[in-house]
Amino acid sequence: MSPRILIVGGSIGGLFAAVLLHRAGFDVTVTERSVHGLEGRGAGLVAQREVFAILREVGFEHLARIGVVAHERIYLDREGAVIHSQHTPQTQLSWDVLFRSFRALLPDERYLIGRQAVEISQNDAGVHVRYADGGEERADLLIGADGIGSAVRVAVSGAHSQPDYVGYATWRGLVPEETVPPTAAGQLFERFAFFELPGSHILGYLVTGPDGSTAVGRRRYNWVWYRRYTRAELDDVLTDVDGVRRPFSLAPGRVRSDVAATMRADAGRLLPPSFAAAVAAEPRPFVHAIFDYAPARMVAGRIALMGDAAFVARPHTAMGVAKAAGDAFALRDALVGTPDLDAALSTYEAAREPVDRAIVVYGQRLGQSLG
Structure with a gap:
């Protein structure tokens, strides 16, 4: 048996x-x-060999073509000038589409929320x-x-x-592309963009919409900002809107307004204008501490x-x-x-x-x- x-x-x-x-x-x-399920929580993902293999295994190879292509990588300086570029096209697959597709392969009675x-x-x-x-x-x-x-x-x-906290966290945003100011969109969209500063860096790229759409106007801009925090600083960042200190992360809508406001002010002070604009366009940023x-x-x-x-x-x-x-x-x-x-x-x-x-x-x- x-x-x-x-x-x-x-x-x-x-x-x-x-x-x-x-x-x-x-x-x-x-x-x-989770009571409500996990759909809508993902952004883009880089498909490595094992991901392609599992897509082939279940007959979902076509999903490898559902994503947003970044045609090049650019590196910015503080003023926003492109200081280096590389022609390295890369497709970001949709986590949400991947999740929905595999969930559909499992009978409802075998997936209990x-x-x-x-x-x-x-x-x-x-x-x-x-x-x-x-x-x-x-x-x-x-x-x-x-x-x-x-x-x-x-x-x-x-x-x-x-897990051991490693001394830094990521702030993240998933911004509907139409809410990113045109000047910033003109520099950031269709590319992987990076900016580095001591002890920190930010990167960003377009991903599919929450429904998996790759159509222009329905996608989202995904930015990820790595920042150092002492343990005491992290305690404050991860204390949510209800005053509860969460162990690993805060989801969208759970970050206190004062903490989010400080992060946005720091973005305006430290980041290139296009990245600062993308950060400011996210009304509900979320944060993950990084662990080993x-x-x-x-x-x-x-x-x-x-x-x-x-x-x-x-x-x-x-x-x-x-x-x-x-x-x-x-x-x-x-x-x-x-x-x-x-x-x-x-x-x-x-x-x-x-x-x-x-x-x-x-x-x-x-x-x-x-x-």
């Missing part, structure tokens, strides 16, 4: 694993803590998950795909298995970690989705390759641990000038 597999975390990594395992004939269910896992344990009868709503689930195998703040990670690596994490192990008994629940790499690598896809493939292949769950999980860990650890190290190297 096929083992009952439960995946905690229904973002793109959990979906990758669920779809591959479901298609392979496994009894798999995803539980996701509003289920926040709060306690995980295991014994001879299997793995047990208790949810915030009081419900419980039992599985033969539990896959933790619940991201940087993983509840499942505690069951594998202990209560102190928390590399676990001693990815598996404990019948519990396995994947994606950011396992290894947390800095976003400079642009490999977060690729890493999740690689983990999903390795899990599927190991479970298909042997009926013995313990042997399969050992095979999975041996295949992915060195790869994922190398990605974390690569991100640390790329972020040396910021941390």
Whole structure:
């Protein structure tokens, strides 16, 4: 009889694993803590080899052509002059389209929202998950795909298995293209744009609209501003509109107005005019602190970690989705390759641990000038 597999975390990594395992004939269910689902939360992503491979696997190769092309890279000085350019065309795929497409491959009864896992344990009868709503689930195998703040990670690596803050955060905006002033749009659109200053840099590029549209006038401008913060400064930045200090990030609409106003004022003072205008055009900026994490192990008994629940790499690598896809493939292949769950999980860990650890190290190297 096929083992009952439960995946905690229904973002793109959990979906990758669920779809591959479901298609392979496994009894798999995803539980996701979000009440409203995850659509509309993504922007653009750089498709690495593993992403193309998983698109081919499920017959979605056409999705690799749904994106916005940046025709060149430009580097600006403080006054806004282009000081260097490179002809390096690159397509940003739509996270939202990718999410919706994979979600559609999983039956509704196998993707349950509003289920926040709060306690995980295991014994001879299997793995047990208790949810915030009081419900419980039992599985033969539990896959933790619940991201940087993983509840499942505690069951594998202990209560102190928390990512390490690296000294900086990213401010982000997703601005409808028509709200970016024409002068700024003329310089920034259809390009990857960069500006660097000591201990900080900003980059930006066009991405699809929230519905995946690539039509001119329906896209969004995505900017990402890396900034250093001491731990005390970060405590203030991550204290939300309700006065609660959040551990990792604040979503759009959760940043206090005084913190957002300070960030915009700094943008006007420090950034080239086009970037400052793009920042000012975002009424609801959001912020993510940057962390590193590399676990001693990815598996404990019948519990396995994947994606950011396992290894947390800095976003400079642009490999977060690729890493999740690689983990999903390795899990599927190991479970298909042997009926013995313990042997399969050992095979999975041996295949992915060195790869994922190398990605974390690569991100640390790329972020040396910021941390």
